[in-house]
Amino acid sequence: MEADLARLIVAALSLEVAADDIAPEAPLFGAGLGLDSIDALELALAVSKAYGVQLRSDDERNHRIFASLRSLAAHIAGHRTR
Numbered sequence: 036m037e038a039d040l041a042r043l044i045v046a047a048l049s050l051e052v053a054a055d056d057i058a059p060e061a062p063l064f065g066a067g068l069g070l071d072s073i074d075a076l077e078l079a080l081a082v083s084k085a086y087g088v089q090l091r092s093d094d095e096r097n098h099r100i101f102a103s104l105r106s107l108a109a110h111i112a113g114h115r116t117r
Contacts, residue, residue: 036108036111036112037059037104037105037108038054038055040104040107040108040111041054041055041057041104042054043081043082043085044057044063044068044078044081044104045057046081047077047078047080047081048070048074048077048078050068052068057104058104059103059104059105059108060103060104060105061103061104062102062103063101063102063103063104063107064101067103075092075097075101076092078090078101079091079092082107082111085117086111086115086116086117087115087116087117088110088111088114088115088116
């Protein structure tokens with residue numbers, strides 16, 4: 036799941052990093068992968084299309100959900116419809 040999600044992140048955000056280079060525990064935002072709020076919106080849309088999981092901007096858990104590749108993958112695994 037993490038490898039598939041890493042590939043989705045790279046493709047959806049047109050990142051210049053290989054999916055295999057995204058460490059599962061590294062932060063997605065800030066000092067880690069360096070994503071920003073616009074990236075979060077695009078990523079939420081891609082996750083929704085690929086996995087059927089709705090990620091809402093007003094969810095107070097977003098900080099934990101988007102903390103790392105591993106935390107996002109765990110959230111998707113627990114809520115996916117596809």
